[in-house]
Amino acid sequence: MSASTARVDLDGNIIKPITICMIGAGGFIGSHMCEKLMSETEHKVFAVDVHDDKIKHLLEPDSLPWAGRIQFYRINIKNDSRLEGLIKSSDLTLNLAAICTPADYNTRPLDTIYSNFIDGLPVVRYCSDNKKRLIHFSTCEIYGKTIGSYLPNDSPLRQDPAYYVLKEDTSPCIFGSVEKQRWSYACAKQLMERLIYAEGAENGLKFTIVRPFNWIGPRMDFIPGIDGPSEAVPRVLACFSNNLLRREPLKLVDGGQSQRTFVYIKDAIEAVLLMIENPARANGQIFNVGNPNNEVTVRQLAEMMTQVYSKVSGEDSIKTPTIDVSSKEFYGEGYDDSDKRIPDMTIINKQLGWNPKTAIWDMLESTLTYQYKTYAEAIKQTIAKPVAS
Numbered sequence: 001m002s003a004s005t006a007r008v009d010l011d012g013n014i015i016k017p018i019t020i021c022m023i024g025a026g027g028f029i030g031s032h033m034c035e036k037l038m039s040e041t042e043h044k045v046f047a048v049d050v051h052d053d054k055i056k057h058l059l060e061p062d063s064l065p066w067a068g069r070i071q072f073y074r075i076n077i078k079n080d081s082r083l084e085g086l087i088k089s090s091d092l093t094l095n096l097a098a099i100c101t102p103a104d105y106n107t108r109p110l111d112t113i114y115s116n117f118i119d120g121l122p123v124v125r126y127c128s129d130n131k132k133r134l135i136h137f138s139t140c141e142i143y144g145k146t147i148g149s150y151l152p153n154d155s156p157l158r159q160d161p162a163y164y165v166l167k168e169d170t171s172p173c174i175f176g177s178v179e180k181q182r183w184s185y186a187c188a189k190q191l192m193e194r195l196i197y198a199e200g201a202e203n204g205l206k207f208t209i210v211r212p213f214n215w216i217g218p219r220m221d222f223i224p225g226i227d228g229p230s231e232a233v234p235r236v237l238a239c240f241s242n243n244l245l246r247r248e249p250l251k252l253v254d255g256g257q258s259q260r261t262f263v264y265i266k267d268a269i270e271a272v273l274l275m276i277e278n279p280a281r282a283n284g285q286i287f288n289v290g291n292p293n294n295e296v297t298v299r300q301l302a303e304m305m306t307q308v309y310s311k312v313s314g315e316d317s318i319k320t321p322t323i324d325v326s327s328k329e330f331y332g333e334g335y336d337d338s339d340k341r342i343p344d345m346t347i348i349n350k351q352l353g354w355n356p357k358t359a360i361w362d363m364l365e366s367t368l369t370y371q372y373k374t375y376a377e378a379i380k381q382t383i384a385k386p387v388a389s
């Protein structure tokens with residue numbers, strides 16, 4: 001890169017290329033991070049994952065402009081001795097690896113806890129022992145339920161942001177009882193945050209913790225029966241996309257009353273790139289990364305997706321676009337829900353000057369256009385196939 005095009009950080013210093021060990025690089029967020037790092041920066045990536053389907057387009061062929069800057073390592077971090085070497089040879093480790101679909105939290109709680117706590121321990125230890133920087137992906141779910149959710153339904157305090165806005169440095173983490181295994185994920189993520197924080201405090205680990213608030217966009221999860229198991233349940237964007245593609249009603253769990261704020265993946269990864277390239281501003285910080293202006297109930301999300309899907313597919317919506325299902329029927333025993341998730345943006349604004357840009361209608365349009373182009377034909381063929389007798 002010539003001096004005239006050299007990129008600078010938020011303090012005006014020229015950004016030097018670094019090597020990043022990205023664990024979970026083959027997932028939804030990882031694939032977008034890899035794309036961004038390859039197309040807009042000079043950084044090198046060791047892409048670690050058990051899958052590479054979502055980043056294949058970045059790895060082949062050798063004629064790609066970034067060939068040589070990204071290398072894929074098919075490594076399961078549970079048991080692979082190559083991991084420490086890769087972390088040692090990198091300047092920074094980004095850990096995205098996780099089981100992070102709610103349908104797994106109550107049905108595969110052991111896998112969930114191992115994946116989100118135990119399996120990440122060597123990553124933290126290698127970073128700490130080798131004095132390497134770590135950006136660790138946690139979750140907004142570590143806040144659990146809002147304080148407001150425990151107030152009487154008619155309490156005026158429910159309208160007071162002090163009772164629902166989630167702040168990194170002051171909000172409590174409020175989980176349900178142990179039988180509500182939904183919270184196995186949040187609890188494992190919380191303990192991992194505490195461990196990383198303690199490594200920072202006691203051993204000087206340079207860390208940043210990211211708490212994503214419902215990042216959505218192309219390549220999120222899978223469509224059951226097409227590029228994932230037919231019986232598996234992905235996150236809501238993929239569940240609703242699957243229903244729309246198959247012309248089935250969208251299933252509203254417990255009436256679809258829970259609220260979420262959605263942020264477009266392309267906005268969110270801008271925030272992560274700022275963390276990567278501004279270590280002095282990001283080290284030692286925990287960041288909410290979300291879009292407080294994009295709040296909807298799950299029911300509203302279903303209605304919006306139905307409308308946008310009609311537009312991008314040219315198909316009228318079906319007669320009964322949504323149906324109600326109980327959480328027990330949909331997720332099984334032990335499911336529970338976060339009622340509302342609005343990120344406070346003070347810390348990320350102050351440290352990195354980051355703000356999300358994309359409105360919910362726009363992100364749904366680009367994402368559903370991608371879903372339609374990628375899956376509509378494959379779904380038609382599956383539906384047309386005669387069932388074996």
Ligand code: NAD
Pocket residue numbers: 023024025026027028029030048049050051075076077078095096097098099100115119137138139140141211212213214215216221
């Ligand atoms: P994802 O499931 O698409 O990506 C996770 C990747 O990690 C997958 O490709 C998976 O194969 C890989 N992985 C899991 N276990 C592994 C192991 N043992 N060894 C090697 N690779 C392994 O999920 P995502 O949406 O990209 O999320 C990335 C991170 O962000 C996760 O830690 C998740 O908890 C967190 N997060 C994401 C969101 C969101 O809105 N997408 C919200 C909250 C938290």
Ligand code: UDP
Pocket residue numbers: 101102141214234235236237239240250251252253254256258260298337338
């Ligand atoms: N949900 C739903 N129907 C579905 C899938 C999910 O009503 O087909 C609801 C789910 O109960 C939760 C919200 O959508 O209230 C968001 O779920 P998601 O799986 O995306 O993860 P979460 O935001 O809870 O981590």
